[in-house]
Amino acid sequence: MQAAVYREFGGPIRIEQVPVPQLSPDGVLVQVMATGVCRSDWHGWKGHDDDVKQHGLPFVPGHELSGIVVQVGRSVKQFSVGDRVTAPFILSCGNCRYCHRNRTTVCSDQQQPGFTYWGSFAEYVAIPRADRNVKRIPDSVSFVQAASLGCRFTTAYRAVKQQGRLQQGESIAIFGAGGVGLSCVMMAASIGANIIVAIDLSNDALDLAMKLGATHVVQASVKDCCQQVQLLCGGDGADLCVDAAGFAETCENAVLCTRPAGRMVQVGLPIGDHRPQVPMGRVAGKEIEIIGSHGFAADDLPELLDMVASSSLDPAKLVRREVSLREGAIELESMDKGSPIGITMIVRFNDSKL
Ligand SMILES: NC(=O)c1ccc[n+]([C@@H]2O[C@H](COP(=O)([O-])OP(=O)(O)OC[C@H]3O[C@@H](n4cnc5c(N)ncnc54)[C@H](O)[C@@H]3O)[C@@H](O)[C@H]2O)c1
Numbered sequence: 406m407q408a409a410v411y412r413e414f415g416g417p418i419r420i421e422q423v424p425v426p427q428l429s430p431d432g433v434l435v436q437v438m439a440t441g442v443c444r445s446d447w448h449g450w451k452g453h454d455d456d457v458k459q460h461g462l463p464f465v466p467g468h469e470l471s472g473i474v475v476q477v478g479r480s481v482k483q484f485s486v487g488d489r490v491t492a493p494f495i496l497s498c499g500n501c502r503y504c505h506r507n508r509t510t511v512c513s514d515q516q517q518p519g520f521t522y523w524g525s526f527a528e529y530v531a532i533p534r535a536d537r538n539v540k541r542i543p544d545s546v547s548f549v550q551a552a553s554l555g556c557r558f559t560t561a562y563r564a565v566k567q568q569g570r571l572q573q574g575e576s577i578a579i580f581g582a583g584g585v586g587l588s589c590v591m592m593a594a595s596i597g598a599n600i601i602v603a604i605d606l607s608n609d610a611l612d613l614a615m616k617l618g619a620t621h622v623v624q625a626s627v628k629d630c631c632q633q634v635q636l637l638c639g640g641d642g643a644d645l646c647v648d649a650a651g652f653a654e655t656c657e658n659a660v661l662c663t664r665p666a667g668r669m670v671q672v673g674l675p676i677g678d679h680r681p682q683v684p685m686g687r688v689a690g691k692e693i694e695i696i697g698s699h700g701f702a703a704d705d706l707p708e709l710l711d712m713v714a715s716s717s718l719d720p721a722k723l724v725r726r727e728v729s730l731r732e733g734a735i736e737l738e739s740m741d742k743g744s745p746i747g748i749t750m751i752v753r754f755n756d757s758k759l
């Protein structure tokens with residue numbers, strides 16, 4: 406099969422012919438129909454991600470996927486060849502103490518395509534533990550819509566609704582309006598937040614945020630960015646701030662813009678060179694709650710798939726470009742220089758001209 410492969414961290418990502426992945430007895434082999442280019446793939450490629458480092462090179466990225474089951478392991482009960490499926494990127498084990506406590510997003514034995522093993526920037530990807538983690542896609546949901554549920558859209562749902570506990574009528578400030586941040590904007594709008602502020606360096610990203618439901622935007626490069634956000638949220642900050650970008654500055658600003666007794670959710674990954682200096686004096690003095698958020702639990706996916714099927718939420722609005730595997734690999738490399746607007750989705754996997 407063809408796959409996008411890197412052989413050194415930060416080195417070229419090339420389209421190569423590689424063996425189709427082996428199927429585990431509890432897994433399914435999926436022909437990938439759509440896979441998103443997420444900044445977490447960039448972290449893996451840059452050598453920031455411990456799982457990728459532990460796996461070793463060469464490596465195939467990709468964790469935000471949907472496709473068709475083409476092979477089924479012998480112990481799998483719920484899936485057959487031909488099923489249209491997706492899976493959140495955290496494939497939990499079901500046996501550890503966190504799975505037993507229903508905290509599967511921090512499963513201590515989790516597998517993740519594109520991090521703990523070769524991912525979906527390829528014609529085929531293996532998904533182990535299928536009965537626990539793979540979900541069927543309703544007929545009315547497209548592969549592109551379903552793939553965006555594999556990571557950023559569902560991650561935003563967990564960050565804003567489950568971990569951030571955003572309520573109707575509250576204010577929210579979202580730092581970073583890339584794939585995760587724009588998904589957070591859509592979630593906040595669907596919950597009925599009354600003030601939704603998006604903050605980014607890119608004016609194009611801010612324009613898109615306004616179209617997707619932000620009530621205000623603030624350009625991150627201005628000197629008084631935090632003051633502007635605080636003022637827009639009633640003077641002393643937002644009920645909920647989300648660092649949806651994962652840079653030192655976005656993390657620090659999100660804490661600074663949270664109102665006293667408010668919540669701050671860290672969902673962007675400030676890893677690699679980014680070491681935030683969190684104003685912990687403010688956290689203590691203002692009783693700010695800082696909450697982590699990681700991925701999404703597979704058990705909650707049918708609820709979101711139904712919301713997409715009933716058209717109340719449409720992740721496809723975030724997808725700005727549909728590209729080939731080669732173009733997706735180039736896009737990942739170019740994240741060194743900046744972010745694409747919205748989500749880029751790879752939808753062509755075996756272009757004979759590659
Ligand atoms: N916790 C999780 O489960 C999880 C899941 C998915 C992604 N992530 C992480 O979330 C982060 C965002 O991912 P993405 O795919 O949306 O990335 P992205 O590159 O699409 O978006 C990042 C955005 O941040 C903006 N930005 C950069 N510097 C800024 C600044 N100083 N102030 C405000 N905005 C700034 C960029 O212009 C861009 O629009 C990454 O760190 C990624 O690894 C975490």
Ligand SMILES: [Zn+2]
Pocket residue numbers: 497498499500501502503504509512513514515
């Ligand atoms: Zn587990």
Ligand SMILES: [Zn+2]
Pocket residue numbers: 443444445446468469556557
């Ligand atoms: Zn991701």
